[in-house]
Amino acid sequence: MGRHSHPSVGLDFGTTTALIARRRAADPVEILPIGNPRSWLPSLVGRRDGRLVVGENAENLLPEEILRSVKRAITFDQRTLPLGAGDDRIEVSREDVIAAILHEISTRAGARGLPLTGQRDLRVGCPATWRRDQRQLLTDLVVAQTGVDDVNLMEEPVAAGLAWIAGGDVRPEEINGRVLVFDMGGGTLDVAVLDVVGGRPPSVRVLTSTGIPEAGDALDDAIAADLTTELVACGLDLDRLRKPDNAHAEILRQARAVKRDLSVKDSAPIAFRRAAFGSQRVTPIRYTRERLEEAFAPQLERAATKVWDALRLARLTHVRGGSTSDIMRTPTDELARDVRYVVLAGGMSRIPVVRRRLREMLPDAEFFDGAGVPADEAVVAGLTDESGVDAVNLYRPSFDVTLHWGDDGALPLFEAYSPLFEMFQLTRMSEPNFTRVAGRRDGLPQQRQGELRVTTPAGDPVDVIRFDRSGGQAVLDRVPVPFGFHDVLFRMYCDGRIVLTDGAGHSQQLRVGPWPAIHGRNSKPEQVAHVPEPRVYHPFNRS
Amino acid sequence: MIDAGLGPRFEAALRDAGAPLTAAKLKRLLVEDGAAEAAVDRAWTAFRKLAAFHPHITRPSRVTYAWSPDPVTPSEALARLGKLLATTSRDRAAARDALVAIVHSGLSAAAAPSDEGRFQGTRLRQARLDGMLAVADLAGEVEEMAYNSGDPDLIVERLQTRVEALAVQQHGRCGEEVPFDPQRHTGVGSVPRQGGPVTVVRPGYTWRDESGETVVLQRVQVAEA
Numbered sequence: 001m002g003r004h005s006h007p008s009v010g011l012d013f014g015t016t017t018a019l020i021a022r023r024r025a026a027d028p029v030e031i032l033p034i035g036n037p038r039s040w041l042p043s044l045v046g047r048r049d050g051r052l053v054v055g056e057n058a059e060n061l062l063p064e065e066i067l068r069s070v071k072r073a074i075t076f077d078q079r080t081l082p083l084g085a086g087d088d089r090i091e092v093s094r095e096d097v098i099a100a101i102l103h104e105i106s107t108r109a110g111a112r113g114l115p116l117t118g119q120r121d122l123r124v125g126c127p128a129t130w131r132r133d134q135r136q137l138l139t140d141l142v143v144a145q146t147g148v149d150d151v152n153l154m155e156e157p158v159a160a161g162l163a164w165i166a167g168g169d170v171r172p173e174e175i176n177g178r179v180l181v182f183d184m185g186g187g188t189l190d191v192a193v194l195d196v197v198g199g200r201p202p203s204v205r206v207l208t209s210t211g212i213p214e215a216g217d218a219l220d221d222a223i224a225a226d227l228t229t230e231l232v233a234c235g236l237d238l239d240r241l242r243k244p245d246n247a248h249a250e251i252l253r254q255a256r257a258v259k260r261d262l263s264v265k266d267s268a269p270i271a272f273r274r275a276a277f278g279s280q281r282v283t284p285i286r287y288t289r290e291r292l293e294e295a296f297a298p299q300l301e302r303a304a305t306k307v308w309d310a311l312r313l314a315r316l317t318h319v320r321g322g323s324t325s326d327i328m329r330t331p332t333d334e335l336a337r338d339v340r341y342v343v344l345a346g347g348m349s350r351i352p353v354v355r356r357r358l359r360e361m362l363p364d365a366e367f368f369d370g371a372g373v374p375a376d377e378a379v380v381a382g383l384t385d386e387s388g389v390d391a392v393n394l395y396r397p398s399f400d401v402t403l404h405w406g407d408d409g410a411l412p413l414f415e416a417y418s419p420l421f422e423m424f425q426l427t428r429m430s431e432p433n434f435t436r437v438a439g440r441r442d443g444l445p446q447q448r449q450g451e452l453r454v455t456t457p458a459g460d461p462v463d464v465i466r467f468d469r470s471g472g473q474a475v476l477d478r479v480p481v482p483f484g485f486h487d488v489l490f491r492m493y494c495d496g497r498i499v500l501t502d503g504a505g506h507s508q509q510l511r512v513g514p515w516p517a518i519h520g521r522n523s524k525p526e527q528v529a530h531v532p533e534p535r536v537y538h539p540f541n542r543s
Numbered sequence: 544m545i546d547a548g549l550g551p552r553f554e555a556a557l558r559d560a561g562a563p564l565t566a567a568k569l570k571r572l573l574v575e576d577g578a579a580e581a582a583v584d585r586a587w588t589a590f591r592k593l594a595a596f597h598p599h600i601t602r603p604s605r606v607t608y609a610w611s612p613d614p615v616t617p618s619e620a621l622a623r624l625g626k627l628l629a630t631t632s633r634d635r636a637a638a639r640d641a642l643v644a645i646v647h648s649g650l651s652a653a654a655a656p657s658d659e660g661r662f663q664g665t666r667l668r669q670a671r672l673d674g675m676l677a678v679a680d681l682a683g684e685v686e687e688m689a690y691n692s693g694d695p696d697l698i699v700e701r702l703q704t705r706v707e708a709l710a711v712q713q714h715g716r717c718g719e720e721v722p723f724d725p726q727r728h729t730g731v732g733s734v735p736r737q738g739g740p741v742t743v744v745r746p747g748y749t750w751r752d753e754s755g756e757t758v759v760l761q762r763v764q765v766a767e768a
Contacts, residue, residue: 022662032662033669037676113662264707269700271692284692374753 008121009114010383011105011142012156015069015187016216018043018101019377020109023384029163031377034108040376041105044068045097047083052097054104063245064089069187070097074134075127075213095141102145117147123383128155128190128209128396132416132457150458155209157181157192158391159382160345165202166387167372170341173198177340178207178314180307180365182358183379184348186216191306193314193339194391201388207314208395210419212306214299216259216348222295223255223287224248227270230285242278250276262289263350293353300357307361309423311335316421316432317394317494324432332361339365345378394494395419399462399512401498403438403481403488405450411442413490416457420494432494439487444503452479452500454512463513464498479510549578549586550593554610557600563607566591596623617650677709711750715743715763729762741765 010029012019017040020032033039036056046058046066058066064085073081073094080091106116116122124142126135135153142151161181165172175198183190190211197203228251232238241247254270261268267288274282293300312335315327342358342365349355349369359367373381401414413436420434438444454462461477468474481488484503491499498510556572557564564572566587573583594600598614615623625643630636656664684705688698703713714727720742721728723735727747735741747763 030662030666033665033672037672039669039673111661112665113658113660115658260708261701261704265704268704269692269697271688271694271697271701273687274691284694284697372753 006120008123008384008386009116009119010159010380011116011122011124012159012380012383013071013098013102013105013124013138013142014043014185014379015071016043017041017186017376018105019380020105020114021377021380021384022114023381023386025386029373029377029381029384031380032109032112032114034105034112041101041108043070043101045070045100052092052100054100063249067092067097069217070094070101072187072213073097074130074137075188077134095137098138098141099145102141106146119146119148121152122146122148122150123152123154125156125159125379125383126153127188127211128157128192129211131418132400135417136457154383154391155190155192155206155393156379157183157190157209157211157345158194158204158206158393159380159385160378161192161194161196161204161343161382162385162387162389162391163345163373163378163382164341164343164368165196165204165389166385167368167381169368169372171198172200172202172387175202175341178338179341179343180310180339180362181343181345182307182349182354183345184215184303184354185346185376185379186348188213189215189303189306189346189348191310193310204389204391206391206393206395207317208310209393210306210310210313212302214302215346218299219259219296219348219351220252220255222299223259223292224252226291226295227251227255227258227285227287231272231282234283234285236277236280236282240278240280243276246276258287259292259351262287262292263352265289289352292351296351296353300353303354304357304361307358308332308335311338313395313423314338324430336362337364341365342367343378344369345375347376349375393417394496397492397512398457400455400457401490401492402453402455403444403450404453404478405445405448405483409443409445409450411438411444413438413452414492420492434490434492436490437487438490444488445483446485446503448483450481450483452481452510453477465511465513467509467511475513479508482506549573549583550590552576552578553586553590554597554600557608558610560610563603563609565606566608569608596627598623618647621647621650681705706748709750710752711748711760714747714749715765716746717743719743720768721765723765727763728765731764731766733767735765735767740768742768 007022007024010021010023012021018034019040020034021029022032023029031039035041041055042059044055044058044066046053046061048057048061048065053061065083067081067083070081072078078094080093081097083090083092109116122142124138126138130138139151139153142148158181160183161179164170164179164181165175175196177196179194179196181190181192181194183192188211190209192209193207195205195207228238228248231251238244238247250273254272258268258270267286269284269286271284272282312327312330315330315335315338316324339362342362344355344358344367355367369375396417396419397414398416400412400416403411403413414434418434421432440446444450452464454464456462463475463477464479466474466476466479479500481500482502482504484505486501486503486505488503489499489501493499496511498512499507500510501507552573553569556569556576560569560572570580570583570587574580594608598620599611601609601611601615603609614620621643625639628639630639681702684701685698688694688701692698706713715721720740722738723730723741725737728741730741731744742765743763744766745761745764748760750758750760752758
């Protein structure tokens with residue numbers, strides 16, 4: 001992402017809203033309003049007269065005719081989404097729904113002076129937890145709907161971190177330490193842990209990026225449930241409501257409003273619309289920040305757990321000969337000392353209790369709001385980052401590793417963006433790694449020779465460094481792999497080491513070329529660290 | 544050659560008429576105004592040729608002439624300029640037409656807003672729109688609260704919350720007694736002495752932008768207690 005004469009354009013296709021921004025070189029980011037009348041487009045799709053309508057045009061349809069949070073259809077691998085009710089209910093493909101939103105975004109951007117067609121540097125955000133196929137799906141849809149030749153996907157919390165680095169709150173040269181990015185938006189909580197070494201551009205390593213599909217929407221529901229309980233206690237008879245959907249929609253609307261009000265006040269009055277409850281009289285009630293925090297507490301605890309998980313995973317990406325179990329047992333106050341900076345992004349970070357809880361957890365860290373832009377614009381601002389940082393993700397490496405043989409034999413060993421390990425696997429590991437064992441049952445031949453190739457998701461070859469026992473090394477784009485009686489054992493570690501044991505039982509030590517850190521575009525690794533002997537046991541390791 | 548005195552008189556007559564005129568009517572106006580008929584006829588022959596290129600004269604019909612207070616459009620001006628540069632040379636005509644086409648294309652591009660113009664225009668409009676949205680939201684809130692609760696205290700509280708959520712800070716409350724501070728207060732009627740007791744008659748408001756700069760939107764209005 002070096003400096004370009006053409007602008008970089010960011011598209012934040014969020015769970016609840018979509019934003020577009022542009023940045024020219026070192027100029028401040030410029031948000032292009034694509035909503036009507038807001039600057040963002042609601043990520044909504046609805047059905048009117050048998051046709052899909054998007055954004056504000058879908059807002060006033062009947063609830064069953066609206067699809068909200070459609071991005072989750074990718075997150076949860078839902079191929080179709082239900083629309084309508086009763087006999088009129090249909091299943092709509094998620095591709096059609098998302099394409100409709102992207103098409104609208106592209107049309108509006110073009111009409112308002114930023115045609116996406118022909119943009120040479122369009123970057124789109126995606127959740128950190130998405131797999132390769134999920135990222136590819138969004139990429140394909142963006143390409144099809146905008147007419148651009150290619151799209152760069154960037155993980156949303158990483159984008160928020162880059163926005164902070166470029167935002168001017170701190171000098172990029174002076175940043176030095178671990179950064180926790182806490183991005184709580186409308187539909188998802190994304191947590192990323194970055195190691196940043198100051199400079200121009202700074203060096204950024206993504207130690208881990210994780211998340212849960214639970215954020216603002218879930219809190220709205222929790223407040224609405226709490227309000228409903230109170231209304232019932234005050235005499236509201238839910239069974240006598242002629243239009244319960246109207247009442248529910250009104251309670252949810254007030255829940256969203258009071259959530260916003262309580263970000264600046266300790267308590268706020270709620271006067272419900274009389275029309276929503278028919279003939280029943282509903283008196284105004286007062287909702288306090290304390291009650292909101294009570295309703296939010298279980299969700300916030302899950303978020304806190306995710307933060308500790310992320311910090312543990314971040315430590316694991318650096319373990320060398322240490323004990324995984326020790327790290328798993330590391331007290332939280334010790335984990336907290338790892339973090340020097342906290343960057344809050346996403347609209348939900350405005351809620352005071354979010355900040356307070358994080359401050360309690362991470363008392364020594366410096367807190368930064370919104371990365372120099374409003375919190376809900378941090379991701380799109382980071383997508384347009386022009387500082388020249390190439391963030392390398394150590395936990396979800398962005399390349400494929402495949403075993404090839406014969407004319408068309410191929411077996412994927414590692415798929416780009418997969419996490420190297422999950423928390424639950426760690427109890428069985430002495431050193432965190434990704435392991436894949438492949439043999440005859442996977443279609444591997446038991447004779448002849450194949451080769452291991454590492455490629456980017458776009459299919460470009462990535463160099464692999466092979467170390468021999470005498471200390472020499474060779475850079476290859478294809479690593480020969482003899483097949484034989486034994487299974488092929490592939491292990492990849494967070495520091496970039498790969499240990500490959502071939503079918504004859506011989507092991508090789510490898511390292512993926514651009515690893516673990518890249519300083520700017522096209523630069524080489526600062527140094528190749530010594531690779532220790534592989535931990536591959538007899539009989540697979542003859543030596 | 545047009546008679547030096549009659550050419551401008553044709554223009555003046557057409558302008559003053561305020562309606563399309565035929566050639567005969569126009570000439571008759573000048574004769575009635577004292578010009579010799581023969582001189583008017585001679586002058587008209589020359590004026591008629593130049594009228595085709597005049598920036599303010601149009602031809603509503605084949606037999607009438609009219610005066611337009613606004614000059615012709617740039618593209619019409621260019622078309623007239625092209626006719627004015629009439630030539631029998633085929634090469635010169637081709638060069639002339641090419642030049643006219645270039646200017647015409649430039650005029651068209653200038654007339655249509657560029658992408659950059661639309662981009663910045665949209666941003667500017669949104670900035671104004673955001674202000675209007677905030678006002679509309681508050682107005683609707685007050686109206687709705689008045690209908691649904693009718694409690695003035697509730698309405699004021701809700702209003703204050705919404706104002707604060709916009710990063711607008713309220714200073715002072717109506718009826719509050721405070722010492723006069725000329726930096727923050729504006730006296731209503733007489734100017735109170737510094738530190739003297741005053742009553743807030745209208746709160747003041749400040750706004751903090753993203754960079755942290757505080758802008759005074761309205762000073763607190765006070766009256767001597």
